Amino acid sequence: MNRFNPVRSLALAFGLALALSPLAFGQDSNQTNNAPNDASRARSVSSGTFTVRDINGVDTLVRLTDRTSVKTNGGFLRSGTNYGATNILRGLNLEVEGRGGSNGELVADKVRFNESDLRTARAVEARATPLENRASAAEGRLSEVEQNAQKLSGQLDELAAVSNAARGGAKAAQESADAAIAGVNATNDRISALDDYVPQDSMAVNFRTGSAVLTADAKTKLDQIATKALNAKAYVVEVTGHADATGNTNFNRQLSQRRADAVIRYLVEQHKIPLRRIVTPYGFGSSEPIADNKTRTGRAENRRVEVKILVNKGLMQPAPTMNPGSGGSGD
Secondary structure: OOOOOOOOOEEEEEEOOOOOOOOOOOOEEOOOEEEEEEEEHHOOOOOEEEEEEOOOOOOOEEEOOOOOEEOOOOOOOOOHHHHHHHHHHEEEEEEEEEEEEEOOEEEEEEEEEOOHHHHHHHHHOOOOOOOHHHHHHHHHHHHHHHHHHHHHHHHHHHHHHOOOOOOHHHHHHHHHHHHHHHHHHHHHHHHHHOOOOOEEEEEEEEOOOOOOOHHHHHHHHHHHHHHHHHHHOOOOEEEEEEOOOOOOOHHHHHHHHHHHHHHHHHHHHHOOHHHEOOOOEEEEOOOOOOOOOHHHHHHHHHOOEEEEEEEHHHHHHHHOOOOOOOOOOOO
């Protein structure tokens, strides 16, 4: 049996393919959306497996056994937390180590991921489920629209046979068919946008050096953006924490996370924004400055939490209408 070198492919797991689940797909977190989909690059699949995609866009079949260890990455002086295999969700960054199987698959000995990545994947899963349900309902409506379009096309053929005697009626029928096709296209566009969130509003609140306590000015700004969020439809709130370059990297990451958590707590407790509307907060530390850390003014701007209101593009679009056209029959 050939043996794989330990695979340390950071992958986005799109699902778990255990005995009770269908095939799952994964994608590397550094892979673009233009990754090849050539079926020849994917290995064969059986039950108890899921697929990951490496940075080169190649899919690898991973088989889980009763000896596979599924845990979070351990931190300093502690081991990770054990998880069941069903916690491997789509959108989860994975590291897989294992050996080659008899059918060319990778038999996993270890599956590792970060706790923060698991929280993010769970948040994505929670948002995706209702959107998929809406998409299923929309697909049912789309089928009805397509049937109506086919009927209109048949009527158009009949009218074409007598077009010399009733050109006005044929023109009206053509407009009706065009309107039906436009309705189908609009429905398709709306379904495609169901998982597309776009920024509607954003703001930043600043903090004192080394502090994660909200100032009076910060609370005033949060009151304003909370009001806008509650008046929006199909929205989620994205919260990211940041720090200046003072101090070491690990301290700044923890500090920026506490700042993001303080903003979330204020929005939930003071304005009753539902937790399902809040994307898992993340602290970037000092890795994303917006100003020069060498100046006092620049450092003050970098000690911030950014709050963005994102709205669902698909649900904000108006439902397509079917207008039969304005033309009339000729005399």
